[in-house]
Amino acid sequence: MDDESSLGGASLPSAGVDARKRRVSYFYEPTIGDYYYGQGHPMKPHRIRMAHNLVVHYYLHRRMEVSRPFPAAPADIRRFHSDDYVDFLSSVAPDAAAASDHASSRSLRRFNVGEDCPVFDGLFGFCQSSAGGSIGAAVKLNRQDADIAVNWAGGLHHAKKSEASGFCYVNDIVLGILELLKVHRGVAGVGGWVGCVVMFADIDIHHGDGVEEAFFTTDRVMTVSFHKFGDFFPGTGHIKDIGVGLGKYYALNVPLNDGMDDVSFRSLFRPTIQKVMEVYQPDAVVLQCGADSLAGDRLGCFNLSVKGHADCLRYLRSFNVPLMVLGGGGYTIRNVARCWCYETAVAVGVEPDNNLPYNEYYEYFGPDYTLHVEPASIENQNTAKDLEKIRNMLLEQLSKLPHAPSVQFQTAPPITQAPEEVGVKEEEELDRRPRSRLWNGEGYESDIDEDEKPHYHSLNTDGPRMADADMRDTAAKIKEEDMMDADSPTSAT
Numbered sequence: 001m002d003d004e005s006s007l008g009g010a011s012l013p014s015a016g017v018d019a020r021k022r023r024v025s026y027f028y029e030p031t032i033g034d035y036y037y038g039q040g041h042p043m044k045p046h047r048i049r050m051a052h053n054l055v056v057h058y059y060l061h062r063r064m065e066v067s068r069p070f071p072a073a074p075a076d077i078r079r080f081h082s083d084d085y086v087d088f089l090s091s092v093a094p095d096a097a098a099a100s101d102h103a104s105s106r107s108l109r110r111f112n113v114g115e116d117c118p119v120f121d122g123l124f125g126f127c128q129s130s131a132g133g134s135i136g137a138a139v140k141l142n143r144q145d146a147d148i149a150v151n152w153a154g155g156l157h158h159a160k161k162s163e164a165s166g167f168c169y170v171n172d173i174v175l176g177i178l179e180l181l182k183v184h185r186g187v188a189g190v191g192g193w194v195g196c197v198v199m200f201a202d203i204d205i206h207h208g209d210g211v212e213e214a215f216f217t218t219d220r221v222m223t224v225s226f227h228k229f230g231d232f233f234p235g236t237g238h239i240k241d242i243g244v245g246l247g248k249y250y251a252l253n254v255p256l257n258d259g260m261d262d263v264s265f266r267s268l269f270r271p272t273i274q275k276v277m278e279v280y281q282p283d284a285v286v287l288q289c290g291a292d293s294l295a296g297d298r299l300g301c302f303n304l305s306v307k308g309h310a311d312c313l314r315y316l317r318s319f320n321v322p323l324m325v326l327g328g329g330g331y332t333i334r335n336v337a338r339c340w341c342y343e344t345a346v347a348v349g350v351e352p353d354n355n356l357p358y359n360e361y362y363e364y365f366g367p368d369y370t371l372h373v374e375p376a377s378i379e380n381q382n383t384a385k386d387l388e389k390i391r392n393m394l395l396e397q398l399s400k401l402p403h404a405p406s407v408q409f410q411t412a413p414p415i416t417q418a419p420e421e422v423g424v425k426e427e428e429e430l431d432r433r434p435r436s437r438l439w440n441g442e443g444y445e446s447d448i449d450e451d452e453k454p455h456y457h458s459l460n461t462d463g464p465r466m467a468d469a470d471m472r473d474t475a476a477k478i479k480e481e482d483m484m485d486a487d488s489p490t491s492a493t
């Protein structure tokens with residue numbers, strides 16, 4: 001591996017003397033790969049285990065602190081989600097989901113659980129691990145114990161306050177950002193304290209709707225989502241959706257067409273983010289690295305290479321601001337593993353060899369067995385003219401932001417907006433409204449049996465439990481010998 005010296009990052013003013021080295025904290029739950037959404041379902045937690053396995057075989061774990069997340073407690077999840085939804089998620093069982101009694105089918109409909117978001121074995125434990133990793137990552141950054149904190153099991157950006165959506169149940173991103181917002185900073189020359197502000201950037205191919213909605217009315221979180229727009233899930237994320245009230249101009253949306261390639265993506269990402277960093281000056285940045293924007297994704301239609309995708313992380317890292325790096329979508333799982341492994345390498349500042357080391361899932365990566373794969377030769381339906389127009393509109397919106405956010409004094413930090421009360425009748429209306437689906441339920445031809453259920457570990461692990469408020473500040477260190485998963489999936493022959 002080479003050190004990063006040959007890789008040109010952005011030379012921005014915040015880069016310190018030792019801008020190359022970063023203390024990286026990485027969260028990984030060893031049982032995460034055992035959770036199974038169901039036969040044929042495109043969301044496969046197994047991809048996180050595959051990515052981790054590559055990370056270990058490249059010895060990247062030796063360059064960072066690896067922790068097992070404490071499962072988020074229901075009380076932690078309630079900081080964003082409604083009580084009745086959390087009660088439902090923590091008690092629903094696959095058997096109950098199959099039962100056809102009126103009460104359970106009504107709950108399933110009410111919380112949008114069933115098709116895209118099925119009830120599966122250990123569902124709540126999966127949500128607790130995902131959310132626990134992102135909350136733990138925020139705690140590490142808040143304590144200044146790490147410069148970059150990574151949780152590939154996080155990034156589940158579609159989950160709503162009282163509703164599952166797009167394969168997401170608990171919005172670990174909102175919970176992680178709420179944790180980051182607890183930090184207050186002194187204001188130079190003013191002698192007061194203000195709440196810190198956070199930028200959320202989202203490069204999943206789908207709009208980051210759940211996070212945007214949570215912070216749509218506040219200026220304390222600026223959301224920036226790059227996504228396919230037009231006849232595509234979830235349907236939101238128009239360029240003119242910019243936030244409301246105090247949050248006006250604090251949401252940015254970058255709507256894109258099929259075939260986005262590395263050069264086009266970079267030509268929007270870099271100038272937009274540079275302007276946000278300059279004007280908004282966030283105290284922390286959260287990047288959702290959904291890998292369904294990669295070329296050849298089972299559900300996506302962009303054409304990014306792993307390097308093009310990782311360039312977003314490389315660029316954000318160059319600002320030297322506390323950075324949380326999360327997963328998200330990604331449905332061609334061999335490429336998701338490649339991407340998140342490479343991005344882990346970018347976080348720690350090394351360039352891994354393109355030839356994959358031998359690993360538990362080696363046969364998934366044939367016929368080339370390389371880390372990088374060539375993008376497809378498909379048409380980029382984003383013309384230079386489109387891109388320029390979008391870039392100009394975004395910069396125009398950003399020019400409306402007040403400069404120097406440190407003077408925007410706030411006495412009562414607006415956290416996520418309380419929901420408006422809805423009457424029973426309205427609620428029933430809500431239950432009946434049509435919902436779009438991320439996946440049409442069709443099966444798909446895979447060159448390897450990715451649909452087979454992985455070998456099942458006991459999900460009731462004797463691992464750490466988040467016992468009380470103080471406990472959540474610590475995460476269990478993973479010992480070197482526990483780094484590898486004991487079992488490979490039965491499908492990996």
Ligand SMILES: [Zn+2]
Nearest residue numbers: 204206292329
């Ligand atoms: Zn997605």
